[in-house]
Amino acid sequence: MHPNIKIPEPFLNQIEQILPSHLSMTDFVEACKRPLRRSLRVNTLKISVEDFLERANEKGWKLSPVPWCDNGFWLDDYDEDTVPLGNTAEHMAGLFYIQEASSMLPVTALLENDIELNRVLDMAAAPGSKTTQIAAVLNNEGLLVANEYSASRVKVLHANLLRCGVVNSALTNYDGRVFGDWLPETFDAILLDAPCSGEGTIRKDADAFSNWSLESVQDISNTQRDLIVSAFHALKPGGTMVYSTCTLNHDENQHICHFIKDTFGEAVEFQPLNELFEGADAACTEEGFLHVFPQIFDSEGFFVARLKKTESVGSEMVKKRPRKFPFQKAKPKEADDVLKSLDETLGLSIPHSSNVWIRDKEVWIFPEQVEGILPEIKFDRIGLKLAESHKKGYRWQHETIMALAKGNEPKCIELSVEDAKEWYMGRDIRPEGLIGSGEVIVCYRRQPIGIGKWVSNRIKNGLPRELVRDVNLFIQ
Numbered sequence: 109m110h111p112n113i114k115i116p117e118p119f120l121n122q123i124e125q126i127l128p129s130h131l132s133m134t135d136f137v138e139a140c141k142r143p144l145r146r147s148l149r150v151n152t153l154k155i156s157v158e159d160f161l162e163r164a165n166e167k168g169w170k171l172s173p174v175p176w177c178d179n180g181f182w183l184d185d186y187d188e189d190t191v192p193l194g195n196t197a198e199h200m201a202g203l204f205y206i207q208e209a210s211s212m213l214p215v216t217a218l219l220e221n222d223i224e225l226n227r228v229l230d231m232a233a234a235p236g237s238k239t240t241q242i243a244a245v246l247n248n249e250g251l252l253v254a255n256e257y258s259a260s261r262v263k264v265l266h267a268n269l270l271r272c273g274v275v276n277s278a279l280t281n282y283d284g285r286v287f288g289d290w291l292p293e294t295f296d297a298i299l300l301d302a303p304c305s306g307e308g309t310i311r312k313d314a315d316a317f318s319n320w321s322l323e324s325v326q327d328i329s330n331t332q333r334d335l336i337v338s339a340f341h342a343l344k345p346g347g348t349m350v351y352s353t354c355t356l357n358h359d360e361n362q363h364i365c366h367f368i369k370d371t372f373g374e375a376v377e378f379q380p381l382n383e384l385f386e387g388a389d390a391a392c393t394e395e396g397f398l399h400v401f402p403q404i405f406d407s408e409g410f411f412v413a414r415l416k417k418t419e420s421v422g423s424e425m426v427k428k429r430p431r432k433f434p435f436q437k438a439k440p441k442e443a444d445d446v447l448k449s450l451d452e453t454l455g456l457s458i459p460h461s462s463n464v465w466i467r468d469k470e471v472w473i474f475p476e477q478v479e480g481i482l483p484e485i486k487f488d489r490i491g492l493k494l495a496e497s498h499k500k501g502y503r504w505q506h507e508t509i510m511a512l513a514k515g516n517e518p519k520c521i522e523l524s525v526e527d528a529k530e531w532y533m534g535r536d537i538r539p540e541g542l543i544g545s546g547e548v549i550v551c552y553r554r555q556p557i558g559i560g561k562w563v564s565n566r567i568k569n570g571l572p573r574e575l576v577r578d579v580n581l582f583i584q
């Protein structure tokens with residue numbers, strides 16, 4: 109049992125009124141008090157599920173599949189005190205994301221249908237569990253705009269995108285209310301994983317209710333109404349949107365969905381989720397939303413609704429002052445030069461749907477689909493910084509390796525466990541009996557972990573300073 113759990117009476121009274129008849133209040137309270145099962149999602153941008161399972165098996169991890177996400181697994185009996193999951197070599201290399209199982213539902217629902225996805229918006233994205241999940245389904249193609257209102261949380265989002273090798277993203281730092289006016293009818297799919305009162309997170313966080321009150325629920329539902337209207341305007345006719353929260357009350361869930369339907373009528377079509385996976389029925393409401401009480405799948409509480417915009421609702425773009433953009437698209441010869449050098453020095457190539465852009469000496473790749481909307485909104489960061497150019501060529505970046513290298517390129521060198529520890533601690537390494545020249549992709553257990561440079565029998569460490577850490581305890 110969770111030791112310090114406090115569940116407010118008004119909340120329990122409310123749940124009693126909305127709990128479906130096939131569920132019991134006793135089970136609900138007991139489930140809230142049970143600590144949460146740990147779960148993770150394999151990052152298929154970096155490793156196949158098959159290879160990950162082999163590696164997990166070698167480490168003695170016991171994984172069981174999450175039924176609604178092909179890449180999701182529960183991790184049974186993991187001893188978090190010995191090696192915190194977030195400090196394992198596999199996590200640092202971006203091979204998985206620690207994500208609660210029910211929080212994998214919204215992206216599964218959003219991207220279930222095989223539709224063309226040129227532009228996707230994640231309107232409330234930090235820390236990025238679902239952004240990285242979307243990027244993996246898109247396989248780094250198309251454009252994924254990841255927006256977050258809190259500047260400090262944008263930094264965490266950015267770090268997670270880098271760790272997971274996401275290349276097709278463009279980050280923005282706005283109140284999500286701006287998208288409907290600034291980018292109307294722009295996105296094929298939108299995830300609104302809304303800020304909410306977090307009632308479903310009690311199993312993870314004993315303090316989940318410390319700021320909870322009936323009034324605060326009303327406040328936050330006003331924001332949610334504004335955000336869903338904005339998202340609906342930003343959606344292309346024919347596009348799909350998922351509205352999700354990690355809370356349980358109707359005001360922040362069902363009522364928000366009915367509000368958008370009342371506002372836009374026939375243009376809103378609820379798309380039932382009862383067949384999203386085997387057993388989904390157990391959480392399905394009459395409208396076809398998933399209202400996941402924690403005892404149903406032994407998970408966090410969650411709510412997921414999917415809707416389609418069947419027709420335009422006459423959204424209009426608000427005119428803005430033209431802004432100066434400091435990047436220029438590389439001329440064809442310039443881009444060829446960069447890509448040829450990337451191939452020749454490291455054996456790497458960029459995703460099909462991206463192009464080379466230049467700012468002074470910096471060389472970047474941007475998803476092609478961002479080009480049409482560049483004048484409309486200020487981006488904090490787009491795509492990937494590939495290199496810095498200098499007189500003799502290019503200085504490739506750590507993130508280039510983390511995003512583009514697979515570990516099977518000719519320029520890779522496999523480090524011993526001792527050398528990998530040295531690498532993560534920011535030190536140069538001397539692989540036994542080897543001498544080389546030029547740049548080299550360093551790998552640990554066949555996964556790229558950075559870029560170094562041979563200086564005779566030593567590889568100069570290229571790990572960015574902010575990633576240096578004492579990993580002596582964690583890497584085995």
Ligand SMILES: C[S@@+](CC[C@H](N)C(=O)[O-])C[C@H]1O[C@@H](n2cnc3c(N)ncnc32)[C@H](O)[C@@H]1O
Binds near residue numbers: 233237256282303354
């Ligand atoms: C439920 S969390 C998102 C979790 C995230 N989707 C994930 O899966 O990792 C909601 C996020 O919305 C942000 N937020 C709050 N108000 C917002 C607003 N008006 N516009 C956009 N984002 C907002 C919060 O800072 C928070 O990071």
